[in-house]
Amino acid sequence: MTRSTRLDALFKKELRLPLATRLTLNFLFIIIISSGIFTFVGVRIISDLISDEADERVRNDLNAARMIYMHEIDHVSQAAKFTAARTFIEDILLKDDFSRTYIDELTWFKVNEDLDMLTIADKNGRVVLQTNDPDRRGDDQSDQELVKIVLRDKKPVAGTTIFSVEELQQESPSLVDRSHFVFVDTPMARQRTDTEQSAGMMLMAAVPVFDNSGSLIGVVYAGTLLNRNYKIVDEVKNTVFQGVVYKDKDIGTSTIFQNDVRISTNVHNENGSRAIGTRIAEDVYKHVIVNGEQYVGQAYVVNDWYLAAYEPIRSLTGDIIGILYVGILEQKYTDIKHRATLIFLGISLAGVLLSTLTTLLISRRISTSIGNLVAASKELTQGNLETTVEKTTHDEIGELADHFNLMAGALRERDEKLKDFTRKKIMESERLALIGQLSANVAHELNNPLQGIITYSHLLLEENTFSDEAKESVNKIVVQANRCRDIIRGLLDFSRHKTPDKMLCSVNNLLRGCISLVEKQAAFHNIKVAMDLDDQLPMVILDPSQIERVFLNLVINAADAMDGNGQLTLSTRLNPAKSCIEISVQDNGHGISEENIEKIFDPFFTTKETGHGVGLGLAISYGIIKDHNGNISVESETGKGTTFTVSFPLAKVKNENNGN
Numbered sequence: 001m002t003r004s005t006r007l008d009a010l011f012k013k014e015l016r017l018p019l020a021t022r023l024t025l026n027f028l029f030i031i032i033i034s035s036g037i038f039t040f041v042g043v044r045i046i047s048d049l050i051s052d053e054a055d056e057r058v059r060n061d062l063n064a065a066r067m068i069y070m071h072e073i074d075h076v077s078q079a080a081k082f083t084a085a086r087t088f089i090e091d092i093l094l095k096d097d098f099s100r101t102y103i104d105e106l107t108w109f110k111v112n113e114d115l116d117m118l119t120i121a122d123k124n125g126r127v128v129l130q131t132n133d134p135d136r137r138g139d140d141q142s143d144q145e146l147v148k149i150v151l152r153d154k155k156p157v158a159g160t161t162i163f164s165v166e167e168l169q170q171e172s173p174s175l176v177d178r179s180h181f182v183f184v185d186t187p188m189a190r191q192r193t194d195t196e197q198s199a200g201m202m203l204m205a206a207v208p209v210f211d212n213s214g215s216l217i218g219v220v221y222a223g224t225l226l227n228r229n230y231k232i233v234d235e236v237k238n239t240v241f242q243g244v245v246y247k248d249k250d251i252g253t254s255t256i257f258q259n260d261v262r263i264s265t266n267v268h269n270e271n272g273s274r275a276i277g278t279r280i281a282e283d284v285y286k287h288v289i290v291n292g293e294q295y296v297g298q299a300y301v302v303n304d305w306y307l308a309a310y311e312p313i314r315s316l317t318g319d320i321i322g323i324l325y326v327g328i329l330e331q332k333y334t335d336i337k338h339r340a341t342l343i344f345l346g347i348s349l350a351g352v353l354l355s356t357l358t359t360l361l362i363s364r365r366i367s368t369s370i371g372n373l374v375a376a377s378k379e380l381t382q383g384n385l386e387t388t389v390e391k392t393t394h395d396e397i398g399e400l401a402d403h404f405n406l407m408a409g410a411l412r413e414r415d416e417k418l419k420d421f422t423r424k425k426i427m428e429s430e431r432l433a434l435i436g437q438l439s440a441n442v443a444h445e446l447n448n449p450l451q452g453i454i455t456y457s458h459l460l461l462e463e464n465t466f467s468d469e470a471k472e473s474v475n476k477i478v479v480q481a482n483r484c485r486d487i488i489r490g491l492l493d494f495s496r497h498k499t500p501d502k503m504l505c506s507v508n509n510l511l512r513g514c515i516s517l518v519e520k521q522a523a524f525h526n527i528k529v530a531m532d533l534d535d536q537l538p539m540v541i542l543d544p545s546q547i548e549r550v551f552l553n554l555v556i557n558a559a560d561a562m563d564g565n566g567q568l569t570l571s572t573r574l575n576p577a578k579s580c581i582e583i584s585v586q587d588n589g590h591g592i593s594e595e596n597i598e599k600i601f602d603p604f605f606t607t608k609e610t611g612h613g614v615g616l617g618l619a620i621s622y623g624i625i626k627d628h629n630g631n632i633s634v635e636s637e638t639g640k641g642t643t644f645t646v647s648f649p650l651a652k653v654k655n656e657n658n659g660n
Contacts, residue, residue: 027359031352039348046340054307054333055296061326062296062309065236065254069324072224072232077158077205079113080222083120084207092120092129093209093218107131116202116225117171120209122218125151132172139170141221145316146206150219158205159316162258163225165198175200179227181261181277188300190260190282201226201258201313201322226256227263228276236326237266246332253301256313257323260285267302267327275302280310280323288312288323298330305330380408454478500543500627507583507648508533510544511570514551523559532571537581540648542628550621554585554644557617561589561642580647588641597636 083089083106091097110118110131119130125142141147145161168175179200183192204223211217226232233254237243241252255265260280267275280288287295288310299308306327313322379387387408389401457478511533518524558568569586592600601622625632629649636642 024359028356031355031359035348035352039345042344043341046344047337050333050337050340054328058307058309058326058328059296061240061252061328062311062324064240065324065326066311068236068239069232073158073160073203073205075113076115076203076222076224077156079109079115079118080158080205080207080220081156083109083118083222084209084220089120089209089220090211090217093122094211098129098134103129103131103134110222114224114231115222116175117223119171119222120218120220121147123151123216125219127170128218130171136170146204147219147221149316150206150208151216154208154216156205156207157316160313160321161202161204161315162321163200163202168200175225178225181227181263183261183279184275184277186278186302188281189279190285197258197261199258201256201263227258229264230266230274232256233264233266240326246329249304249329249331251329251332253306253327255325257325259322260289270303278302284310289320292320299327301327307333376404380411386412500546500624502541502543504539504541505544506537506539507572507581508537510548511551511572511583514548514555515570517552518555518559523564526565527559527562528567530567530569532569534572534574537572537574538650540581540650542648546624547628550624550646551583551585553617553621558585558587558589558642561591562587563589575647578647579650581650583646584643586641586643591638591640591642592634592636593638597634600634
């Protein structure tokens with residue numbers, strides 16, 4: 001032994017560990033790996049659940065914010081409808097009655113309903129009275145979006161619209177001041193060339209006014225400017241988030257955007273002021289304004305990360321003019337995830353330690369029992385089926401010992417059954433071989449005297465010395481002798497295994513040859529033969545004489561099934577999916593019953609009348625097809641006909657393109 005070999009042997013000897021230690025190390029490895037995987041998956045699942053819960057909450061918060069927003073639109077609409085229904089509105093429109101009482105009443109109503117404008121226009125859209133400046137009349141508002149719709153449809157409308165600087169100036173200079181914003185630089189906002197905006201976003205409602213005859217005489221429209229109006233966003237904050245604070249920050253915020261600019265918000269800058277004039281992050285802008293879709297997810301809002309929900313605000317014409325936003329401070333959910341992760345890790349670590357201690361105890365307990373099982377297994381693999389294992393515990397190891405003993409007993413029983421089955425099969429095979437040899441010998445010995453009976457019977461028939469009764473008896477002898485000869489020939493063919501003499505040939509030509517052999521026979525005079533042969537069918541290697549015998553047998557059987565009157569259809573085709581060629585022989589005869597179709601390939605089974613067949617034709621054909629690695633199947637329906645399908649594999653096929 002070389003020095004290197006000795007070192008290797010020593011090294012291996014030193015590394016040999018007791019079973020209990022190996023079990024402990026293996027279990028510990030599995031515990032650590034599985035605990036790591038479970039911890040990772042568990043933390044991920046908890047994180048996803050928290051994120052999903054936050055997303056679901058912010059969606060619900062957005063729904064609530066939308067309801068508050070729509071409620072404010074409805075409030076403006078109800079104010080406009082109430083004003084239009086006042087009786088003195090008709091006096092203002094038809095009689096130009098601008099008494100101070102009417103003006104004071106409308107002005108008080110505007111202030112009381114917290115409206116920024118309440119205006120009356122005539123049927124042409126020209127201002128008759130506006131509460132912000134009662135002395136100003138005649139401004140043309142017929143092109144204003146909502147007024148235009150009312151004049152056209154004569155129905156009330158309400159929604160969100162954009163007022164230009166000129167339109168705001170016509171109502172009140174103070175509205176122009178509220179609508180003007182200088183953009184504030186905002187992290188992650190999109191680049192814009194302009195630095196300020198002056199148009200205003202208005203919640204507006206317009207209502208038609210009719211006289212007693214039902215004719216349109218004017219329009220009342222009211223509106224609330226959203227720019228620097230914090231009523232809606234603060235109501236959302238107080239209603240939805242209830243003013244909850246987390247780490248000195250509002251847990252939830254709400255904002256109304258005009259395009260991408262915050263015009264009403266309770267998001268605060270670092271100095272504590274409302275972040276009006278700041279702008280939305282570019283990725284959210286593209287999602288909501290450009291694509292017109294709702295956005296739910298993480299978003300950077302001015303100076304912090306939020307779990308936010310945005311949806312577009314559309315005008316009555318469907319144009320996206322702004323965004324409604326609600327958001328929950330992400331920091332709270334991040335802290336929840338961190339705490340859950342730490343708790344999960346602590347539980348997993350405690351589980352690993354406890355599992356390790358338990359493994360040490362279990363491994364020492366089961367090592368002895370496992371050793372006994374290993375020894376018994378070795379005995380079993382060496383062929384000792386009498387071996388058993390002594391049960392030393394009443395736990396799973398004890399059950400394993402019981403099952404091992406049961407397995408050994410089952411193996412012994414199976415071994416005996418297998419030996420008995422093998423003996424029976426050998427005896428059966430020998431008996432079948434003996435019967436086959438005896439059948440062949442008996443058939444051969446009977447064939448010569450039977451041939452003599454047939455010959456002399458025919459000679460007797462040629463003599464005219466018999467009476468009619470005697471001649472009928474001789475005829476019966478001839479018929480029965482011929483039947484015996486057919487049975488003997490079938491037995492010889494069935495018992496004799498002839499190796500196919502295979503060659504490359506055309507199946508189409510074989511079918512044509514079979515038809516030419518039988519078409520002149522009397523049984524085929526009233527049978528119409530239809531041939532549907534694939535001209536591109538490949539040539540196949542087979543024994544033409546044996547296969548011709550198969551086809552002749554199928555064709556003759558078909559003629560018998562049709563009682564000599566019907567249609568016989570022969571077809572060939574290539575089946576690329578099964579990599580084979582298929583030959584079908586179809587008749588429209590009486591068919592085969594369900595109880596007989598499983599027996600037709602059995603030797604000596606026939607449905608023909610006595611004297612018209614011995615039941616060996618299909619059995620012999622089946623054997624020939626199997627010798628060619630082919631397959632034969634049958635489909636039949638009583639009273640409608642039968643189809644036999646023969647297939648040969650394409651393992652040894654050459655393409656035939658000569659039209660055969």
